[in-house]
Amino acid sequence: MSTGTYTPKPGAAPVGRMIAAQAAFETKMLLRNGEQLLLTVIIPSLLLVLFSTVDIVDTGAGEPVDFLAPGVLALAVMSTAFTGQAIATGFERRYGVLKRLAASPLPRWALMTAKTLSVLVTELLQIALLTVIALALGWSPQGSPAAVALLLVLGTAAFSGLGLLMAGTLRAEATLAAANLVFLLLLVGGGVIVPLEKFPDAARAVLELLPISALSDGLRDVLQGGAALPWGAAGILAVWAVLGLGAAAKFFRWE
16 A cells, blocks of 8 residues: 555535535425425415416416416426525525635635536426426427527526625515515516416506516417517527526625
8 A cells, every 4th residue: 555545635526516515405495395395396386286276367369277387387487496495595695605715715706606507407307397287287398498498497597696796785575575575476476377468568567568578478379389489589588588687796895
């Protein structure tokens, strides 16, 4: 046995390995949080089953699940990328977790990358579950999977930027209240369950510019109508993503 076989090698691990480890940790913490599971998995699933099987809202011609499934997928993205991430990051900031992580070998950009990967992994699990439930309810999706994937990525970027902006500028308690309030308001007025056509023209013109409305309608155009990539919805999501992520990068406070 040569000398120095067991000599420790000081220094930080490669950045890729640190990001993967942090992303795995973030995902485990999210999946172990009962409140977050209620928000990201149980509520969207219950809404999909309830409104698909009970005639509560007039969703127009065709099967209700064909209208509801794209909207609930958009809701799932918002619940994870915006509401869940804003609340979790806000309390991490309050308790000094972010400050301590920022002092570790893990760069700040890598920490945010790990959080984004955790969000994407959670969304994949959500989408898989909701797709199985929707198919069991008789959903017949159409359109291009590539267009759906692009819309989901743009929606994730838009909601992540807004969630991080809120978590990095408001107190944790204010973030908790505001994120849940926004979730409820957008659930009602974002075209998830209730078609935007049901709203007055003036209100509808404003609601159509919201990221949840753009994602819901964009997914619905593809999955229900079989359309190609809806450039209008994609453009709205891209603008929200640039504005949200840019503002979060500029104004986010780590302590």
